[in-house]
Amino acid sequence: MQVQITVASGKITEVTALHLTDDDRKSIQISNRAAPLLRTEVLAAQSADVQTISGATVTSNAYLTSLQAAIDAANL
Amino acid sequence: MGTVISLTLADSPAAGPETQDELAAATAVVERLFRELDETFSLYRPASEASRLACGELTLRSASPEMRARYAEAHEWRLLTGGAFSPERPDGVLDLSGLIKGHAIREAGRSLLALGRRDWCLNAGGDILVSGSPVPGSGVAWRAGIVDPAARHALIGGYALGGVERHSALATSGSAERGEHIWRVDGGSDFVQVTVAAVDVVTADILATAIVSGGMPMLNLATDQWDAAVLAVHADGSLLATPAFRR
Numbered sequence: 001m002q003v004q005i006t007v008a009s010g011k012i013t014e015v016t017a018l019h020l021t022d023d024d025r026k027s028i029q030i031s032n033r034a035a036p037l038l039r040t041e042v043l044a045a046q047s048a049d050v051q052t053i054s055g056a057t058v059t060s061n062a063y064l065t066s067l068q069a070a071i072d073a074a075n076l
Numbered sequence: 077m078g079t080v081i082s083l084t085l086a087d088s089p090a091a092g093p094e095t096q097d098e099l100a101a102a103t104a105v106v107e108r109l110f111r112e113l114d115e116t117f118s119l120y121r122p123a124s125e126a127s128r129l130a131c132g133e134l135t136l137r138s139a140s141p142e143m144r145a146r147y148a149e150a151h152e153w154r155l156l157t158g159g160a161f162s163p164e165r166p167d168g169v170l171d172l173s174g175l176i177k178g179h180a181i182r183e184a185g186r187s188l189l190a191l192g193r194r195d196w197c198l199n200a201g202g203d204i205l206v207s208g209s210p211v212p213g214s215g216v217a218w219r220a221g222i223v224d225p226a227a228r229h230a231l232i233g234g235y236a237l238g239g240v241e242r243h244s245a246l247a248t249s250g251s252a253e254r255g256e257h258i259w260r261v262d263g264g265s266d267f268v269q270v271t272v273a274a275v276d277v278v279t280a281d282i283l284a285t286a287i288v289s290g291g292m293p294m295l296n297l298a299t300d301q302w303d304a305a306v307l308a309v310h311a312d313g314s315l316l317a318t319p320a321f322r323r
């Protein structure tokens with residue numbers, strides 16, 4: 001962020017933001033912080049309308065019962 | 077790696093029906109890549125190069141260029157994450173498995189592009205990389221669901237990848253399955269699952285692993301330093317998320 005300062009009698013009397021866009025690193029930092037979220041506030045997804053599933057590393061056995069297996073089976 | 081890989085290729089109406097040969101070629105190139113990397117890097121195979129390094133039979137100095145390149149890459153990630161991601165286990169054994177799956181997906185993606193495939197979704201053990209769109213040429217994104225760690229047949233949320241969206245990769249790390257896969261640093265988190273979306277799959281995968289290990293400080297580092305969206309699940313089931321995961 002670029003700022004312009006106004007100095008009068010050796011003191012800063014005003015600070016003006018000249019440039020604050022998403023290109024600006026600091027503004028991304030502030031706007032991208034993680035915050036607590038209720039489950040009802042998360043971007044929703046129904047298993048019927050997703051094409052792929054992300055989850056923690058699963059073994060082949062766990063996979064067999066997973067949603068990804070169901071999706072793959074539906075695509076065959 | 078013991079990982080199941082799912083490759084979804086979008087039908088391209090303009091190109092006409094896919095021939096079985098084209099589909100087989102795309103599948104074969106992905107399979108071969110994962111198999112070859114597994115043969116080199118698996119610690120479950122006693123004769124692999126990684127196993128021989130781990131037991132001291134082989135030194136890094138005499139290791140293959142591929143092994144040394146991945147070691148260097150893993151070390152760079154250790155620096156970038158302040159040690160939250162590490163290529164060494166607490167007992168000092170070199171273990172690059174935290175990097176290799178992401179690397180394998182990245183390389184498989186490059187191979188698919190080299191084959192001329194533009195619209196696909198590649199999922200290896202829950203880590204995802206996409207290209208293009210499920211409806212080629214439309215800009216429509218692929219839709220990924222994220223598993224609820226407390227109920228593996230339910231989703232806690234979704235995320236759009238590829239198409240007109242900025243992120244092409246999504247990776248999830250957890251402490252529930254393969255508990256030994258991630259070792260927590262002192263004062264680490266109580267995150268049981270962390271999902272990261274990023275521009276590339278290695279970044280997404282490593283940041284997800286690092287946040288499970290390094291907790292809140294690593295989460296803030298990740299969202300400050302990378303173009304990344306994060307959805308983290310605490311042990312009590314409560315959630316933390318960056319704005320991109322908000323409805």
